[in-house]
Amino acid sequence: MKIPKRYQQMHEHYPQFMQAYEAMGQAAREAGPLNEREVALVKLAISLGAGLEGAAHSHCRKALEAGCTPDDLRQVALLSAPTIGFPTMMRARSWVEDVLEKAEADG
Secondary structure: OOOOHHHHHHHHHOHHHHHHHHHHHHHHHHOOOOOHHHHHHHHHHHHHHHOOHHHHHHHHHHHHHOOOOHHHHHHHHHHOHHHHOHHHHHHHHHHHHHHHHHHHHHO
């Protein structure tokens, strides 16, 4: 997976901060019983609900790497509709489709 340029720049400019940030993420993943696939789906759902396009794209890619299927990702978007509303779900779903279309094109 390609690491975004801005994320790499944060590592270059603030290495201690980024080490602490990544350690916090690791601790959160290890704090409970969810497996890698479940964590990936939860993080995708949070990103979609928060309206964070870049994070949603990133978490879609990570979910695919964790063994999630395209249909898994699509269902996460659909499940958001009753909570965040239909138009917002459609926006979120488009972000999922962005990643799936690129993954399919890349083979």
